[in-house]
Amino acid sequence: xxxxxxxxxxxxxxxxxxxxxxxxxxxxxxxxxxxxxxxxxxxxxxxxxxxxxxxxxxxxxxxxxxxxxxxxxxxxxxxxxxxxxxxxxxxxxxxxxxxxxxxxxxxxxxxxxx
Amino acid sequence: xxxxxxxxxxxxxxxxxxxxxxxxxxxxxxxxxxxxxxxxxxxxxxxxxxxxxxxxxxxxxxxxxxxxxxxxxxxxxxxxxxxxxxxxxxxxxxxxxxxxxxxxxxxxxxxxx
Numbered sequence: 001x002x003x004x005x006x007x008x009x010x011x012x013x014x015x016x017x018x019x020x021x022x023x024x025x026x027x028x029x030x031x032x033x034x035x036x037x038x039x040x041x042x043x044x045x046x047x048x049x050x051x052x053x054x055x056x057x058x059x060x061x062x063x064x065x066x067x068x069x070x071x072x073x074x075x076x077x078x079x080x081x082x083x084x085x086x087x088x089x090x091x092x093x094x095x096x097x098x099x100x101x102x103x104x105x106x107x108x109x110x111x112x113x114x
Numbered sequence: 115x116x117x118x119x120x121x122x123x124x125x126x127x128x129x130x131x132x133x134x135x136x137x138x139x140x141x142x143x144x145x146x147x148x149x150x151x152x153x154x155x156x157x158x159x160x161x162x163x164x165x166x167x168x169x170x171x172x173x174x175x176x177x178x179x180x181x182x183x184x185x186x187x188x189x190x191x192x193x194x195x196x197x198x199x200x201x202x203x204x205x206x207x208x209x210x211x212x213x214x215x216x217x218x219x220x221x222x223x224x225x226x227x
Contacts (some may be wrong), residue, residue, distance in 0.1 A: 043218030
């Protein structure tokens with residue numbers, strides 16, 4: 001069965017600093033990979049997704065993620081964090097088939113200090 | 115505007131009450147989902163409907179009863195809940211393919227007293 005791990009429960013960065021959120025997955029074939037963001041009181045919003053092709057994918061709000069098969073990772077990055085990026089970030093992995101087979105990580109809460 | 119609207123945003127109910135959560139999507143998707151989000155736990159998939167037919171029920175207690183009258187509307191009927199059912203309940207929709215991302219509503223914050 002597939003699984004996804006987000007090793008960092010909570011991260012604090014200063015505004016303007018770079019950010020990397022870690023995501024590791026366990027799945028034999030090439031997975032479908034997603035990053036979602038959840039602001040307080042809101043639902044989850046898709047940041048970016050990877051299915052195939054270029055392993056560096058660009059998303060909304062200046063985020064990007066890189067798929068590294070050898071490390072089973074799909075880390076999320078942003079060169080310069082803004083205070084409005086404070087939120088919870090979820091990595092998700094899926095197999096082929098339907099979206100109901102998506103497995104979510106436990107999330108990383110990002111705090112941004114001014 | 116997320117395209118997926120959930121009502122109410124907040125709900126407080128006693129353990130003997132009956133209430134319903136409503137979800138509506140305006141995205142033309144054919145699949146709708148109920149998820150439960152509790153603190154410090156991964157998102158839990160509860161139910162999946164595809165073209166109004168329930169395709170998944172992940173061992174959810176019978177005190178939760180879903181209803182999907184058409185591809186745009188989804189309900190979650192609640193009856194004799196327990197305090198541990200207090201959580202954020204999220205509705206989502208998508209095309210029923212893995213490459214179709216989930217679109218979430220803002221959720222209903224449920225408190226069972």
